[in-house]
Structure formats: C-alpha cells, structure tokens
Amino acid sequence: MKGKSASLLKFQIQNLNCFFGPNQVLKNISIDILPNQILSVIGPAGSGKTSFLRTLNRLNDLFPEFRMDGKIFLDGEDIYRSNYDVVQLRRRVGMVFALPVPLPMSIYENVVYGPRLMGIRDSTRLDKIVENTLKSAFLWDEVKDRLKTSALRLSGGQQQRLCLARVLALDPEVILLDEPCSGLDPISTAKIEEALALLKTKYTIIFVTNNTKQAARIGDRTAFFLMGELIEYGPTEQLFTVPQDKRTNEYITGRFG
Amino acid sequence: MRIPPRWSQAGAVAILGTATFVTVMVLIFIIAFILQKGLPVVRPSFLLDFPKDMGKEGGIFPTIIASIVLPILAILIAMPLGVGTAVYLTEYTRESRLTQIIRFGTDCLAGIPSIIFGLFGFIFFVTTLKMGWSLISGGLTLALMILPTIIRTSEEAIRAVPSVYREVSYSLGATRLRTVRKVVLPNALPGIVTGMMLGIGRCIGETAAVIFTAGVSLRLPTTIFDSARTMSVHFYILAREGISTENAYGTAAVLILSVLLINLSAYGMMHWIMSKRS
Numbered sequence: 107m108k109g110k111s112a113s114l115l116k117f118q119i120q121n122l123n124c125f126f127g128p129n130q131v132l133k134n135i136s137i138d139i140l141p142n143q144i145l146s147v148i149g150p151a152g153s154g155k156t157s158f159l160r161t162l163n164r165l166n167d168l169f170p171e172f173r174m175d176g177k178i179f180l181d182g183e184d185i186y187r188s189n190y191d192v193v194q195l196r197r198r199v200g201m202v203f204a205l206p207v208p209l210p211m212s213i214y215e216n217v218v219y220g221p222r223l224m225g226i227r228d229s230t231r232l233d234k235i236v237e238n239t240l241k242s243a244f245l246w247d248e249v250k251d252r253l254k255t256s257a258l259r260l261s262g263g264q265q266q267r268l269c270l271a272r273v274l275a276l277d278p279e280v281i282l283l284d285e286p287c288s289g290l291d292p293i294s295t296a297k298i299e300e301a302l303a304l305l306k307t308k309y310t311i312i313f314v315t316n317n318t319k320q321a322a323r324i325g326d327r328t329a330f331f332l333m334g335e336l337i338e339y340g341p342t343e344q345l346f347t348v349p350q351d352k353r354t355n356e357y358i359t360g361r362f363g
Numbered sequence: 364m365r366i367p368p369r370w371s372q373a374g375a376v377a378i379l380g381t382a383t384f385v386t387v388m389v390l391i392f393i394i395a396f397i398l399q400k401g402l403p404v405v406r407p408s409f410l411l412d413f414p415k416d417m418g419k420e421g422g423i424f425p426t427i428i429a430s431i432v433l434p435i436l437a438i439l440i441a442m443p444l445g446v447g448t449a450v451y452l453t454e455y456t457r458e459s460r461l462t463q464i465i466r467f468g469t470d471c472l473a474g475i476p477s478i479i480f481g482l483f484g485f486i487f488f489v490t491t492l493k494m495g496w497s498l499i500s501g502g503l504t505l506a507l508m509i510l511p512t513i514i515r516t517s518e519e520a521i522r523a524v525p526s527v528y529r530e531v532s533y534s535l536g537a538t539r540l541r542t543v544r545k546v547v548l549p550n551a552l553p554g555i556v557t558g559m560m561l562g563i564g565r566c567i568g569e570t571a572a573v574i575f576t577a578g579v580s581l582r583l584p585t586t587i588f589d590s591a592r593t594m595s596v597h598f599y600i601l602a603r604e605g606i607s608t609e610n611a612y613g614t615a616a617v618l619i620l621s622v623l624l625i626n627l628s629a630y631g632m633m634h635w636i637m638s639k640r641s
Contacts (some may be wrong), residue, residue, distance in 0.1 A: 165534055170457050197536035206387060207527045209546060219545070220535040269531075 149204030208257035263294025401616025436502030492498030496578025520554020
C-alpha cells in the first residue's frame, strides 16, 4: 500500500485557516506534501509552524478554543470529516514533540505503549519491535542492557531518540517532528538527523525547525511560514539559493527571526 | 526611615519561626498529654480483651475492629465515586456552568458539620432504608462525609499531571479512557492516595456521624449489618458518662497511635511506589 501511494500526494492541504479563540494562527494555507521526502518547515517563533503540524494529526482538537476551516486530505481522504477515526489517524501520523517527553515508565514500556494500544500482546513480537525501533533511532546500543529502567533516567538526547523510537513503533506512514532538536546538544542532533535521513525511504517526514541550517541540511523541500501565512514553498535548494520572496531571503540570511 | 533589610529579614525569621514553633509544640503537647495519661493502661490484654461492665473494666477489642472496618467500608464506597467524579470533571467535561455548580456543591458538602451527616444517615439509612444501626449505615454516612475531600484532592492531583503526557498519549493513538488509565491516574496516584488518607483519618476520628448510624453496641460485629462501637465513640461514652477516665485515655492513646501508624505506613507505601517508578 505504501508502494502504491508513493506516486501520489501524501497530504493535500487546501485553504486551511486556523483560529485559537479570536486569534487566527494560520491564514489560507494550501500545500501539497510528497511521500518519502523530508519537508522542512521554517519560520520565526509564532509563525504558526507548530499549529500547522498539529492540524495534521488533529492534536489541536484537544484545545477547546480551536477552530479551523479548509480541507486536509491524507491519501485523498478528508481527515476532518465527521466520524473520521482520529485514533487511527494518529497511528498513521506519528508525532515527536519539541521537548522530549518520555512517559514516566520504563524504556521498554514507552516503546510498546503504541503497539499495546493496537492490541499486540505477543511478547516476542513486542521485543522485536523494541529492538528494531531503538536501532532505527540510533539508541539501541546505549540502552539495550537497561530496557526495564525508567525512561526518565536517560539524557535529553537519549530521551528524544526514545520518543522517535516510540513513534516508529506505531509503524506510521507520516512522522511529524516539532523542533525535535531545540533542546539538544550537537551530537544528539546529528544522531537524530542521521536517523531521519535513513527513515525517509519508509516514511513521509514533516520537520519543523527554528534552525535554517538544519532545514537546508536535511529537507528535500522547505516551507517558510511567517505570521500564519505560507510565504514560500519549494525544493530546499531552490528556496535557499534563489528565494522568490524578499521576506524568505531576509529570514534565511538571518536578517530577522 | 526604611528598615534595613538585615533587620526586616531577622524580624521575618523570628515571627515565622515562632509561629512554626508554637504549632509544633501544641501538637507535641497534645500527643504527649494523651499518651502520658493513656499509655499506662494500654497492655496487650487491653487491646485483645472484651470490655466488661460497660467498659469500666476489660479491654477495647471490639471497638478496634469497628474502627478498622468502618473506614474501610467508607473508603470502598467513596473512592470509586470520588475518583470517578474527579476524572469526569477534569478529563471528560470542559469548564462550564455545570462543572462550576458541581464544584460549588462539593465545597458546600465539605463545610457541613458532621453531626448533620449523622442525622441524615440516621433518618435515611437507619430508619427509611431500614438498615438499622449498623456498620453499613455508618460506612455509607462516612462515605458521603469524606466524598468532597476525595473529589477535591483527586481533582487537584489529576490537574497537576502535565498536559504534555496527555498529548503524547493521544498522539500515540490512545483513546481517552486509555489515556486516563495508563497516564493520568498513575501519575495522579500520590495525590489521590493523600486524599484517601485524609478521608481515613477523618473516618477514624469521627464521632458524631458514627454514633447515630453505627450505634454503640459493644459486641463484636460479625457482619456489616451489625451495630458496632468505634474507638472514638467508646472514648466519648466512657468520658461523657464518667464510666472510666483511665480507660477513656487508654482508648484515646490507641486511637492516636493507630492514626500515626496509618500515616506512617501510607508515607512508606508512597515512597515505595515512587522509588519503584523512577
């Protein structure tokens, strides 16, 4: 199924407007997201990057004051239509948060939290999932001897890679990352970037970052958000070498933001 | 004109330190006074014998049993209701007029004197529902009495669970119920247990609400439909009727020591749970 959809668009977003109470945080966003690529989303703080990301797995639904209009299609299916299965959506579209948030349980339990929710009980299968996902997140060698200890004892960089492994354990199709390296040291950041570069062959990755250099390094395509508007969107190389909009140019050359 | 910071600092330390000292001293004085008067009569036979001659002689064994069973009954009834209400108020509804009314109601309930609960329990459980003076009437009455405390403390504990944990759980495809069971409640457990301990403490010490509902029988209760006299009621009757001051103080000493024991073991249990988790 993933093979078939590879030629199609993964996400289609049409005329998306989002509001928190009286504040409009996203203004008329339309964007197509290609599968098996990394999309970098850049922009200064408060530009709506995170809100945009959270519309894609409907996590904004948790806020009572959130409203939106417009359409979002995942594999051609409207994810905001009534009676759409949100739980299923969140399994297909996994998310890594800005701050590493391991649940206060063991490393092992963190990784199998999602699979267990899907009803996987077989312990050899769970063991296999834990090993595979921790390897994909470049964490296995560091924790393989202490899987049963609390995840809270890991360092920040390790915790964030655990969060990545936890998302991979859902076997998702899309991975959303919300500034996953903002609190990490350069070495942990490098490890996460390395993991993502390998993972994009299997997954569609949408990556919000404050760091334009990082966006340029790992993104196949880049979208630039400013004050809730999508200013520019295109192949990363093009956006960083010949930006079409003056504001994009000013942002990536560090004149503001 | 201004007071030098060094002085105001010293003044604050003196005032606050005195306040703390007075509080602690009052507490120590009360406990020491009761124990000094009561401990001389507390022997194994006092704990294990049946009372004779209305409590003038003999031990307090049945009242100890009643003081154990009654709070357990009350907690068994109040915990599911209280924690369920707290989960509903925090996780399943949004702040609205309705939740404000419910919260106002529980606060009012918390402020009602226990004798009113006793009277209500007597009229409703003992006579209207024909449960008679019994442990179950007392347990139900006490459950109503401690419900507000349990709801409020559980609610605070649940609200204190960081919302990112919920977001993570939902983002991993969990339903609301799963999130509550796997993430919210385990993390709120210390606070919920604190509320439970406060409830148990109030039940053990309660006299007015119990004397009207569980009765004053000195026999050993064999079922929850039997009447029984708790330690605090026994103490009240011994002292009020002038039956035996020594035995009254002895009962009070046992009561204080058991409350202390419960708090210590709850503290130890919490410590054990927390250390296992991190």
